Amino acid sequence: MARIVLGVGASHSTLMNTHWDRVVHTEDAERFRDALGEARDAIAAARPDVAVVVGSNHFRGFWLDLIPAFTxxxxxxxxxxxxGTPKGPQRTHPAVARALAEALIERGTEVALSARLQIDHGQTHAIQYLLRDLDVPVVPLVVNVFAVPLPRPDRCVALGHNLAEAVRALPGDLRVVVIASGGLSHQLPWPADWRDPQNADEEFLVEAWLNGRGEWERYDERRRAIITAARPVIFSGFDERFLADLESGDLRRYASWTSADIERAAGNGGQELRTWLTMAAALGFAPGRRLAYAAMPEWLTGMGVAMVEPAGTAP
Structure with a gap:
């Protein structure tokens, strides 16, 4: 029987690739990077046949002309x-992906399907650091966390539960790793609601989000300038509590939160925690283990890495 053999949650930031030389908190940055390496080694040791990468998309693969809740x-x-994130075709497993899609829909999670999906660092950061040099095909599962209205956290938990059942329904003895990419707390200089931009920068971003299909690079230089000029806002107290709840197997309690609850506690970038909830639910909310946490103002984000092993996982 196919089964999930490991879950990993990891924050992402492209500033790791582009702004490492500007890092002041060097020890924290190195500890986070080393934890990514530790998680990568654990994935290798789990010998997965496929990795389901649950992540967000930052309007380089989805745009406001069409943005489903789950894809x-x-x-x-x-x-x-x-x-500096991976570019071009990625190794995939279409047969597994299509079987998972059918099983998810049968179980009540109506995922959208993409036969030609463009992903950005919401997925490729995990491929770059967690699957480095591993010959493991990926099945990307993209969660909308930025274009309101967002899927409710409890629906993300249901997605995770259904994903676990869908994996068990796969033929053969496939070993599956589930990776959650995103979070922890951070505040992006993006409009709170794309329907109501408040200044020239927000109007530009909404234009990029609406019209970027096929030409997102035309908008990217100014987009990145807006991001890198932002004042860091990190809620490290929340991040510590969230990771403690992961370690005790208590992430289920966030299923009752609203988008407003998440933003108050973890900033608008904290909406990416939906990916962690999906992963944790797929692992049955088994107690996990924190590998590292660092509040990294240079990367605008509370950066965490954790692993969850399902109960009774055989080596």
């Missing part, structure tokens, strides 16, 4: 390649 890549997957 599964069931065919070709292409990395956008922004800021």
């Amino acid at each position: 599964l890549g069931v065919g070709e997957v292409v990395g956008a390649g922004e800021a």
